[in-house]
Amino acid sequence: MTQSKKIAILGASGYTGAELVRLISSHPFMDIVALGADRKAGMEMSEVFPHLRHIDLPKLIKTEEINFDNIDLCFCALPHVTSQNIISKLPKKLKIIDLSADFRLQDTNEYLKWYGCEHQASKLQLEAVYGLTEFYRDSIKSARLVAGTGCNAAAGQYALRPLIKANLVNLDDIIIDLKTGVSGAGRSLKEGLLHSELSEGSHPYAIGGTHRHLAEFDQEFSNLAGRPVKIQFTPTLLPVNRGIIANVYVKGDPEAIYAEFKKAYSKEHFMKLLPYGETPSTRHVRGSNYCHIGVTADRISDRAMVIVTLDNLTKGSSGQALQNANLMLDLPEEMGLEMAPLFP
Amino acid sequence: MTQSKKIAILGASGYTGAELVRLISSHPFMDIVALGADRKAGMEMSEVFPHLRHIDLPKLIKTEEINFDNIDLCFCALPHVTSQNIISKLPKKLKIIDLSADFRLQDTNEYLKWYGCEHQASKLQLEAVYGLTEFYRDSIKSARLVAGTGCNAAAGQYALRPLIKANLVNLDDIIIDLKTGVSGAGRSLKEGLLHSELSEGSHPYAIGGTHRHLAEFDQEFSNLAGRPVKIQFTPTLLPVNRGIIANVYVKGDPEAIYAEFKKAYSKEHFMKLLPYGETPSTRHVRGSNYCHIGVTADRISDRAMVIVTLDNLTKGSSGQALQNANLMLDLPEEMGLEMAPLFP
């Protein structure tokens, strides 16, 4: 019989940390043995997140208080910059999944450009594997350090990787118009995240090609295409807590595109291709690790729209991380991740 | 090894039907073998509820097309009146959990009074067991027909049964001011349930002691007290999909009340008593089968407020039903029901 794996979570007082706890609480072979949260050290998790009140969990402690000797895998759900500093000090053989942006970019110059600060752990970057499970599965299995992707970056790549790889779309004319829920911005105290500011309305942000997830798109799409690829990407904030939905506008043959997705995703447990022409909805993946994809032709010939939806905290972040953890720990990839979405 | 139980769900195209499917999809020992939905017969469940797209499910069919021979238990998630008519025609030995109001009231005169029509299956009523699990556990275990409680009725009873039984509160001065999410009203086409009508606002409804769940309160509280008990009960509609939270105003000693809850619920898996004076929130039980209870003293002596929250579709309805089904099928009571709430 499989023995339970011992899990630590750093950054447990944020939304992705809490989502990891939620998911792992249903995982049959993982035990949470340490929860790190520097500012809230000393508190019970049930004080910080009362919805987890029914789960028997260790108290929040400071990272330095954690004994990593017996830990099989550590999730790091900290802000970028903090993350690289802390991971630098963790045992060199510890399996780690970092949910921050710190190890997503192979080229640390790109990190400097998009995140505005020098990378402090460029040596660790060399061993980091990009965590988009369906496309880096084998490398993740044998990785020690996996970098979780941006939630928007995951959505966009699910729509575009197969098409770019198969050379089915015009690489110079790709637009991702993406809508995202509020929880993607985390639990930080910003005026713009107050309920009174956000509810009952919507607005784009990070317009004009300034959103940091573009760094991931640039890296991955250029690698795939074998030449520089720059796309347009605009996110819009929705007055909902969870969910990303992206309209991806491409120039190419819609039916060939659909056929390619069929090929790419028919054996992928969490990727659900809708019947041709159907429309996905954020509410049909909410709280789950599933990703729904639709393809539709436009009335203008040779143009298609790919619509992708996923839950930013689950498939876009903590669910992806758990899926990767299963691979790294030699457990079934989908273990603990098959709960149905919550609707209504 | 336990063999999977074969399950049928009638009324699968409504919200409580879909919630049953969501829950059972994570249950290790139940298989859904038939889904009934008369108006939507012939459709796939994924067309009616795309969030269940990833689950392998039978097609929706008419009730009369279902072969009940091998079915171990049938959930009936139909509207009242329809429910009693259909259940009357089901095999007499079939285990049934009815989620409608049809078999909640022992006295069919009360049914007539509150629901405005004669009960057509008063003989069946005689064998029906009231489905509030924590208080009817033994009867439910051996029952053939269990009547799921009203969702508001469940919330109110969790707050009051222990207090009435222990004679801790003034029976003539009980007020339940309850707030409920929209999904409790079902998927029916009513102007008042449109998004534009409901979002961004709130209002009480069924005011003045006219809400039908009062019939359950009257029956249960009077039985407990051994004399007629009539409470005041006003529900208010919240612009959220799931969740009930009730402020229950009682006259009695707050600390004695708290002690009584400790006694009543400390061994109950799904009942979570908060530290004295703390406030529960609908969002901390959302999508789960847990019920959070808080007790606080008022500044006026000998007055207390009990606050109860649960998810109307889960603990208030389909989760309760599954909990009862586990009992009736001799499975562990909490099986398939321990997922954590979805927050944020």
Next chain:
Amino acid sequence: MTQSKKIAILGASGYTGAELVRLISSHPFMDIVALGADRKAGMEMSEVFPHLRHIDLPKLIKTEEINFDNIDLCFCALPHVTSQNIISKLPKKLKIIDLSADFRLQDTNEYLKWYGCEHQASKLQLEAVYGLTEFYRDSIKSARLVAGTGCNAAAGQYALRPLIKANLVNLDDIIIDLKTGVSGAGRSLKEGLLHSELSEGSHPYAIGGTHRHLAEFDQEFSNLAGRPVKIQFTPTLLPVNRGIIANVYVKGDPEAIYAEFKKAYSKEHFMKLLPYGETPSTRHVRGSNYCHIGVTADRISDRAMVIVTLDNLTKGSSGQALQNANLMLDLPEEMGLEMAPLFP
């Protein structure tokens, strides 16, 4: 002193009808003398729309009961098809503003194509003026019958008309990705409009170039360009009641585009051009007749995004109608329309 104009509203039981009443109640020179609503005839407006309870209004009556002799202007807020049939029977000299789709398309073949039925009043179509105030002001002033625009069509045209006219963008590569609130769908009983179905999520609809407002875009943009123009247009439903915001992707010089908007809108009372690079938000126009426009360059050269936001019920529909009514009745164009948006 100006004498008050006598106003009739047909279709007063719908959202655009109610919005007309809301606006006109603050108009110093208009009196509502008749409210038509066939299905709700006999009811008080305060029963149908309790938020108008404080206003002294005539009872709802059937259209045929209205005496149009003394009416100066009639707003027709009925569904399409119904609208043309009723307007055909109204006095031939009555000034009319129709808010439906019935008189927006000059070519009745286009009407047949997009709305799926023969136009029954093609003679009236000949005298109809398209109601996009800022661009048809002079014709509206002298018109008898004005056709209110589609709410999405208004938003898209505010973003594109000046650019197409000035030949500043590639006409074959225009994408409007638009997000819209729920009230645009009216008060009709559809499962998809229920609160439980819509809140807490988002999804595109009418994908692939099938939304009927494309007929207006085709007509207007082709007229402006002097050659056929077909754009891509995808609407997404937001879980908010009011507000449209459109990301309009164009190929052209962002600074030239901004300069053109400055020229086009600097004297327009209700059109507010934001500082270059700033982002508008639906919540900043909510409930008002103002339209906010932003322009931003993309990181890719020669690409720009125009962002337009307006309230679909006000500037996109009933506010536009009142603005046109002011013109037709020789009143100051902005009269009764200058209230500030409601935020938060």
Next chain:
Amino acid sequence: MTQSKKIAILGASGYTGAELVRLISSHPFMDIVALGADRKAGMEMSEVFPHLRHIDLPKLIKTEEINFDNIDLCFCALPHVTSQNIISKLPKKLKIIDLSADFRLQDTNEYLKWYGCEHQASKLQLEAVYGLTEFYRDSIKSARLVAGTGCNAAAGQYALRPLIKANLVNLDDIIIDLKTGVSGAGRSLKEGLLHSELSEGSHPYAIGGTHRHLAEFDQEFSNLAGRPVKIQFTPTLLPVNRGIIANVYVKGDPEAIYAEFKKAYSKEHFMKLLPYGETPSTRHVRGSNYCHIGVTADRISDRAMVIVTLDNLTKGSSGQALQNANLMLDLPEEMGLEMAPLFP
């Protein structure tokens, strides 16, 4: 012809400040000549509140920079404590309406008890008039300093003052169960006010008789009754931005209560008594200065529920303030306040 009054607003960067600007922008005889906001001094109002972009307004400046010589009336929309300190330094003849809690309590010991700090301007307190317009109209007319009421305190008093005065209800058994929108908490950065924390759920707060508006209830109801009156009061947070609705449970004759309201409010412009037994809704007063009141009998004899709803930012705060300002400046009381609510 009336000359426009010159108005200053201190605390213009908060929600009640912005609401004052929104309302005054439609007032025919008021001009905003100074906007104070210490932390945001130097900014344009359109940067702080883009929904006011279309209004020509003075720049935000520090209080000390304002020349009060020509100002007819100053609204003070600052936090409590700050407010009393600033008002102490304002010219002694300046007409002032304070929207904070600082001058609501006649007994500064009560201020100390409820607000936890010594009152620094007890001399000013002597001349302060409590600003519940309908009940202090004459005093307000001749007042120099008016204290705006708490928004919840206003709602509760509209339900109870006539009944307490007429001795129609049991004074020892009054419960106010009130639901309130989020904007009442202001624009401050608190984790509990984030969208992800508040939307899609609800919870009571300040339970057990600890909410500060109880101080106002105690003061006013005891004064009215001529003996100490203590009520129970529990607020619940709604996931909406605006709106308060209170269920007020009283023991008394419902019909006598209704008759009393008729007497009390039939000549009050902003108080709308609903037909007996009807239910008000927050969405029917949203954004307006109207207050809707309903009365219903319970099934238990001699018990009634009064339901009151108003918009916390308008009738509960800035609208009340403007109504009082009209009185103090000898303008028609309802001027600039008659706009209809925004629905949907």
